[in-house]
Amino acid sequence: DTGVSQDPRHKITKRGQNVTFRCDPISEHNRLYWYRQTLGQGPEFLTYFQNEAQLEKSRLLSDRFSAERPKGSFSTLEIQRTEQGDSAMYLCASTISAAETQYFGPGTRLLVL
Amino acid sequence: DQQVKQNSPSLSVQEGRISILNCDYTNSMFDYFLWYKKYPAEGPTFLISISSIKDKNEDGRFTVFLNKSAKHLSLHIVPSQPGDSAVYFCAASVSGTYKYIFGTGTRLKVLA
Numbered sequence: 001d002t003g004v005s006q007d008p009r010h011k012i013t014k015r016g017q018n019v020t021f022r023c024d025p026i027s028e029h030n031r032l033y034w035y036r037q038t039l040g041q042g043p044e045f046l047t048y049f050q051n052e053a054q055l056e057k058s059r060l061l062s063d064r065f066s067a068e069r070p071k072g073s074f075s076t077l078e079i080q081r082t083e084q085g086d087s088a089m090y091l092c093a094s095t096i097s098a099a100e101t102q103y104f105g106p107g108t109r110l111l112v113l
Numbered sequence: 114d115q116q117v118k119q120n121s122p123s124l125s126v127q128e129g130r131i132s133i134l135n136c137d138y139t140n141s142m143f144d145y146f147l148w149y150k151k152y153p154a155e156g157p158t159f160l161i162s163i164s165s166i167k168d169k170n171e172d173g174r175f176t177v178f179l180n181k182s183a184k185h186l187s188l189h190i191v192p193s194q195p196g197d198s199a200v201y202f203c204a205a206s207v208s209g210t211y212k213y214i215f216g217t218g219t220r221l222k223v224l225a
Contacts, residue, residue, distance in 0.1 A: 041218075045214070055211075100162065107155070
């Protein structure tokens, strides 16, 4: 399977805990995106990387959120001091430079109790 | 502000008939549009896209129409099949910004 993969698929945590999600993009894709989707809404852009450089962050990405892509391959999204409002599906997508179509992974569903 | 709107939260269609899903946008800078299909517990799957230089793009049973003056696009599925039952999202972007703005989705149910 050469698609975008995400790990874990599900995460239940208690309020105040830190969580980290991983995304492995399609191997030749140098752009990687994070989105968040809540119930009844479409995915909302959080941030994106070109290779290892984080080029844009949405204002949705509060100081508790940090994303990295240290070697320009996989990426991690960390949420510190989780809140119930962080409960959502976190989606990762990737694409190749100069291409417009993004390909999504299966997502990580986070539930904060 | 919702820049991309899908005003029909749900749609039911008989198998074999045409499904028409609609999407409106407000930002005239958008010049690339896509449709994604999403099954429960999965990520969105790319279906079809259209650039603003075209008004129609076809791929098998799926056709997307773009009306720039009305800031409206639609997805036609002909003939509809039960396996098409899913949530459909339209998305728009400004070329070079590398981020999509999604609508809220339309749940399509194709009845056998």
